[in-house]
Amino acid sequence: EADIYQTPRYLVIGTGKKITLECSQTMGHDKMYWYQQDPGMELHLIHYSYGVNSTEKGDLSSESTVSRIRTEHFPLTLESARPSHTSQYLCASKPTGAYGYTFGSGTRLTVV
Amino acid sequence: EDQVTQSPEALRLQEGESSSLNCSYTVSGLRGLFWYRQDPGKGPEFLFTLYSAGEEKEKERLKATLTKKESFLHITAPKPEDSATYLCAVQADSNYQLIWGAGTKLIIKP
Secondary structure: OOOEEEEOOEEEEOOOOOEEEEEEEOOOOOEEEEEEEOOOOOEEEEEEEEEOOEEEEOOOOOOEEEOOOEOOEOOEEEOOOOHHHOEEEEEEEEOOOOOOOEEOOOEEEEEO | OOEEEEEOOEEEEEOOOOEEEEEEEEOOOEEEEEEEEEOOOOOOEEEEEEOOOOOEEEEOOEEEEEOOOEEEEEEOOOOHHHOEEEEEEEEEOOEEEEEEOOOEEEEEEO
16 A cells, blocks of 8 residues: 555654654655644644755754655654754655645654 | 634534634745645645635535635534544745645534
């Protein structure tokens, strides 16, 4: 079944740790996105990619980096986690030309 | 500045009580307006895309409409399973990235 997968679902880590949030999709979509969502707030775009070897920063890059070496894989890395990074991180994808995004179930990150 | 505002923040209805959710937007030129449903602990699920004023789309008990300044998501005879947060987003001609509203949390009581 075509889908988009995020791991881990929940993560609690200490301040200063380096972490990578994984996102993979099996639909062959060109475009992929990382969003940050706090309860009751808007989604904020962190990074996006229009294809392999293409990455761009969104409005809220939040000291994170991404890579797009394979079409299906779009990991997000926080080099040094801070309590302000505590949030839900959502990965999404869509094919070129279509407007409906497909979202993963998210990673809820807590930095203590 | 491009902006999306959803109202109300929360809405509690009895099962079968129809109502509407509002999404007001300010963009330089509208490329598309999108409605999503989000259940607790999950990512948003795509519902509709609207492109021009006067357009309407329907799916089961939901109907989305669009004017030049706002969109409504009408819910007819809702059921408890319609309980969720409904998100609105717009895409402007000047920027291909979506601008999101904060959502309306809908609770349908049996």
